[in-house]
Amino acid sequence: MYVNTKDILEKASKEFYAVPAFNINNLEFLIAILEGAVEKNAPVIIETSEGAIKYAGNGDPIRGAKFFVNLVKGYADTLNIPVALHLDHGKNLEYIAAAIKAGYSSVMIDASHEPFEENLKITKEVVKWAHAAGVSVEAELGQLAGIEDNVSAEENVLVDPQQAKIFVEETGVDFLAPAIGTSHGAFKFKGEAKLDFERLEKVKKLTNIPLVLHGASSVPAKYVELAEKYGADLGGAKGVPAEEIKKCVKLGINKVNTDTDLRIAFLAGLRKNLTENVKEFDPRKYFKEGMQFVKDVVMDRLEFLGASGKAI
Numbered sequence: 001m002y003v004n005t006k007d008i009l010e011k012a013s014k015e016f017y018a019v020p021a022f023n024i025n026n027l028e029f030l031i032a033i034l035e036g037a038v039e040k041n042a043p044v045i046i047e048t049s050e051g052a053i054k055y056a057g058n059g060d061p062i063r064g065a066k067f068f069v070n071l072v073k074g075y076a077d078t079l080n081i082p083v084a085l086h087l088d089h090g091k092n093l094e095y096i097a098a099a100i101k102a103g104y105s106s107v108m109i110d111a112s113h114e115p116f117e118e119n120l121k122i123t124k125e126v127v128k129w130a131h132a133a134g135v136s137v138e139a140e141l142g143q144l145a146g147i148e149d150n151v152s153a154e155e156n157v158l159v160d161p162q163q164a165k166i167f168v169e170e171t172g173v174d175f176l177a178p179a180i181g182t183s184h185g186a187f188k189f190k191g192e193a194k195l196d197f198e199r200l201e202k203v204k205k206l207t208n209i210p211l212v213l214h215g216a217s218s219v220p221a222k223y224v225e226l227a228e229k230y231g232a233d234l235g236g237a238k239g240v241p242a243e244e245i246k247k248c249v250k251l252g253i254n255k256v257n258t259d260t261d262l263r264i265a266f267l268a269g270l271r272k273n274l275t276e277n278v279k280e281f282d283p284r285k286y287f288k289e290g291m292q293f294v295k296d297v298v299m300d301r302l303e304f305l306g307a308s309g310k311a312i
């Protein structure tokens with residue numbers, strides 16, 4: 001069933017587990033994710049970036065947002081697990097409005113690149129519109145290193161826990177993404193993974209709402225190696241080890257954003273399949289192995305985050 005993200009995350013926060021939010025751009029990833037969640041009897045969050053909406057709508061945000069709601073809601077309503085659809089890193093009010101109007105379960109307003117007061121003001125405004133439509137809201141404090149859509153932060157600017165308390169109280173936001181040292185993409189951390197667990201613990205104590213970990217892909221070596229065996233060049237790829245993510249879940253993370261791991265798993269399967277079956281030209285066949293790898297990543301995450309069996 002298609003549900004509000006808030007219902008999924010408030011239960012997770014009360015019961016100390018996390019639900020993965022997987023980014024999609026197309027049908028194949030959606031089917032693989034939902035199949036994995038059904039097999040694990042788990043709730044799941046599907047998310048689309050502004051770029052995904054632009055892609056699906058062939059440049060038109062209204063068409064793109066409607067496309068994803070029809071696709072995800074239509075599919076979810078045939079299943080017995082809770083499924084939510086979330087706008088990831090909403091930065092343009094045009095996309096946020098399109099998602100709310102189309103029927104997304106929740107939206108993210110990411111004004112974290114703005115000064116604190118400005119972030120607070122914009123977030124408060126989005127919360128007002130979204131809540132009026134029954135849509136829940138995620139916001140971000142601090143900045144992630146690496147490239148995030150059009151914004152790039154050279155260094156991590158970590159969340160200030162006291163600011164987080166004020167921000168949550170004043171904006172009425174439903175979930176918060178605190179920057180604690182992760183970054184987006186396949187090339188995280190120069191040395192060992194280094195997350196600020198103490199900071200995370202303080203943010204949870206002071207806000208007591210569901211928290212979100214961005215840039216949470218683990219970049220599994222087995223898919224990187226397989227993709228490279230079949231011609232990819234992903235030299236230096238590195239993610240957040242599952243054990244580190246589990247520590248974050250104990251300290252209050254309830255939504256774990258994952259895009260890169262699915263991309264790499266699919267790439268490995270697709271490259272392998274195309275190389276091994278040079279006569280094949282039916283996409284339903286050559287996509288299959290990539291979809292299976294995506295499903296495997298999904299099931300693994302549902303399991304180690306504690307979401308498995310939590311559908312009811």
Ligand SMILES: O=C(CO)COP(=O)(O)O
Nearest residue numbers: 185215216217257259260
């Ligand atoms: O945070 C993300 C989407 O918002 C995705 O992070 P990864 O690049 O680590 O998968």
Ligand SMILES: O=C[C@H](O)COP(=O)(O)O
Nearest residue numbers: 023049051052149184259
């Ligand atoms: O956080 C960003 C997500 O991984 C989405 O990336 P994208 O803008 O390339 O769709």
Ligand SMILES: [Zn+2]
Nearest residue numbers: 110112140148
């Ligand atoms: Zn951000």
Ligand SMILES: [Zn+2]
Nearest residue numbers: 184214215257
């Ligand atoms: Zn993110």
